[in-house]
Amino acid sequence: MGHRVSESGASWKMTASSQKRKRVLSGMRPTGKLHLGNYVGALQNWVGMQDQYECYFCVVDWHALTTDYADTSKVKENSLEVVFDWLAAGLDPEKSVIFMQSHVPAHAELHLLLSMITPLGWLERVPTYKEQRENIKDKDLGTYGFLGYPVLQAADILIYKADVVPVGEDQVAHIELTREIARRFNGFYAGIKHVANPFGTGLPMIVPPSRPEVFPEPQSLLTPAAKLPGTDGRKMSKSYGNTIMMADPEPVVRQKLKTMVTDPARVRRSDPGNPDVCPVGDLHKIFSSKETMVKVNEGCRSAGIGCIECKGWAADSLLRLLSPMQERRRKFEENPKLAWDILEAGSERARKVSGETMMDVRASMGMSLEYEAPGK
Numbered sequence: 103m104g105h106r107v108s109e110s111g112a113s114w115k116m117t118a119s120s121q122k123r124k125r126v127l128s129g130m131r132p133t134g135k136l137h138l139g140n141y142v143g144a145l146q147n148w149v150g151m152q153d154q155y156e157c158y159f160c161v162v163d164w165h166a167l168t169t170d171y172a173d174t175s176k177v178k179e180n181s182l183e184v185v186f187d188w189l190a191a192g193l194d195p196e197k198s199v200i201f202m203q204s205h206v207p208a209h210a211e212l213h214l215l216l217s218m219i220t221p222l223g224w225l226e227r228v229p230t231y232k233e234q235r236e237n238i239k240d241k242d243l244g245t246y247g248f249l250g251y252p253v254l255q256a257a258d259i260l261i262y263k264a265d266v267v268p269v270g271e272d273q274v275a276h277i278e279l280t281r282e283i284a285r286r287f288n289g290f291y292a293g294i295k296h297v298a299n300p301f302g303t304g305l306p307m308i309v310p311p312s313r314p315e316v317f318p319e320p321q322s323l324l325t326p327a328a329k330l331p332g333t334d335g336r337k338m339s340k341s342y343g344n345t346i347m348m349a350d351p352e353p354v355v356r357q358k359l360k361t362m363v364t365d366p367a368r369v370r371r372s373d374p375g376n377p378d379v380c381p382v383g384d385l386h387k388i389f390s391s392k393e394t395m396v397k398v399n400e401g402c403r404s405a406g407i408g409c410i411e412c413k414g415w416a417a418d419s420l421l422r423l424l425s426p427m428q429e430r431r432r433k434f435e436e437n438p439k440l441a442w443d444i445l446e447a448g449s450e451r452a453r454k455v456s457g458e459t460m461m462d463v464r465a466s467m468g469m470s471l472e473y474e475a476p477g478k
Contacts, residue, residue, distance in 0.1 A: 126151055126323070127264035129160035129203065132181035137345035138420075139330050139338035141191060142388060147268055147325040149192040157198035158262050158452065161185060161445070164203050164210075168251040169234075169241055185441045187348050190431035199455075201448035203258065208456035212463065213250075213257040219286055220253050228252050229275050256280040259320050261456045266323040277322040284317040291466040292316050316459075316466050328388045331381035335363040349431060352421055359413045359420075365402075368409060375402040375409075382409070382416050390419040 128148060130136075136145065151157055161181045167174065181202060193200060203209055225231065226249070235243055259267055259280050267277050292315050331337065332344025339345065346358055365380040367373060377383030377398055386398050394415055401407030434441045464470045 123154070123156040124265040125158065125262060126155040126266055126268060127158045127160070127259050127262050127320075128268050129162040129165075129258060130184055131166045132161050132163050132177055132184050133166075133340065134176070134180040134183045135347050135349050136184060136187040137338055137340065137347050139332070139345065140187075141348055142330045143270065143327045144268070144325070145188065145191050145193075148188075148198075151268070152194060152197040155266070158264070159188065159193060159198055159200050160203050160258060160452075161201070162203045162255075162258065164254060165251060168245075168248045168254075169238065169243065171245070171247065172241075181445075182438055182441055185445060186431050186434045187427075189434060189441060189444070190348065190427040195444045195448060199448045199451045200444055201452040202445050205445070205449035206261075206452045206456050208261055208453070208460045209254070209257050211460060212261050212456075213254045215463065215467070216257055216260075216283055216287065217250055217253050219290060220250075220283055224279060224282065225249050225252060228279060230272070252276055252279050253283065256283045260284055260317045261459050262452075263318055263459060264320045265318060266321045268323045268325045270327050271324065274322050274324070277320060281319040284319050288315040288317060316462050329384055330388060331384050333358050333362040333381075335381045346420070348424060348427060350424070351428075352417075352425075355420055355424070356414070356417045359417045360410070362413060364409045364412075368402075368405075371408050372405050374405045377402050382413055385416045386412075386419065389423060390415065394419060 128144070130140070130144065148157070148159060161184055163177050163181055166177055166180075170177075185200065188200065189195075231249065231252075234248075255276055256279065259277075260283070267280075269277060332339065332342055333346070334342065334344040336342055336344060346355060350358070359382070362382055364382055365375040365377075367379075368375040377386065380402070383398065383402070386395055390398070397407070398412055398415065402412060461470075
């Protein structure tokens with residue numbers, strides 16, 4: 103069956119084959135324009151998943167408030183910038199549900215209910231909680247929202263009964279926490295019950311569940327993440343100011359690469375180098391063709407080429423990837439309502455699916471919105 107909405111032509115087509123696919127949920131915070139690290143670390147994999155999975159991709163704008171609650175003036179603008187890059191990279195609203203977290207109120211309702219059953223100790227042991235408290239000194243992170251953001255993340259995943267969640271290794275602990283929360287919810291409200299034995303033996307009786315389990319336990323889907331250095335050789339990150347943005351025009355890309363650090367052994371033009379220890383060499387491994395890689399390896403190791411020439415080849419490779427994306431992005435920059443319509447169409451679809459989940463949740467907890475006669 104098909105479901106068409108919005109003037110932009112965005113639609114959601116659910117087919118029999120897509121209903122059998124495993125469901126994926128993933129999201130990004132609205133941090134503004136994305137850089138190549140975001141593309142290589144997540145977005146490239148998302149694009150490739152669309153024909154294999156039933157995909158839900160969410161701009162998690164409420165998550166942005168867990169650290170940036172003091173100034174929300176850029177959240178909406180940054181959300182659109184993220185979606186521009188998603189669509190430019192190849193996320194397709196005909197294949198995937200692309201939506202805004204805050205436009206689907208069921209996320210908040212499930213977050214509230216899950217927070218009631220999540221032990222405090224589970225949250226305090228999340229590795230990134232202590233890590234960020236120690237590393238982010240310019241913001242007050244001693245808030246309920248920051249401590250509880252893994253529960254909100256669990257709600258994001260469970261509200262769609264996602265089968266798998268694509269993550270890097272640093273996020274596996276969060277998915278395991280989501281599994282534990284799902285298991286605890288199912289145990290309380292839909293799982294096997296232990297009741298007093300009426301025959302007086304002192305041993306509890308096991309009562310089969312009256313309802314099926316509400317939540318499947320999602321699996322981590324470890325996605326390949328190539329090593330992508332920034333212009334200073336460290337991991338590419340906005341906080342380091344070393345990024346190459348997906349939307350950077352050609353002159354900016356070439357200028358940034360000219361300043362990129364290289365193999366420290368190549369002090370002089372005549373010194374041989376090693377692409378395996380050079381940040382520019384890492385870029386070539388990810389983005390350049392086999393033919394270019396041969397030239398880089400032979401030329402660098404023999405000092406037959408200089409770093410400026412090598413950086414120029416790297417820029418050429420990046421621009422072959424980025425130019426068509428930027429052309430697609432331009433359409434949405436010139437008419438942002440096209441992207442907003444896609445978000446609204448996706449959010450409508452997400453509200454329907456999440457609403458069905460919440461009916462199951464309320465029923466399992468005995469909190470259905472419908473009147474039930476006493477004793478039912």
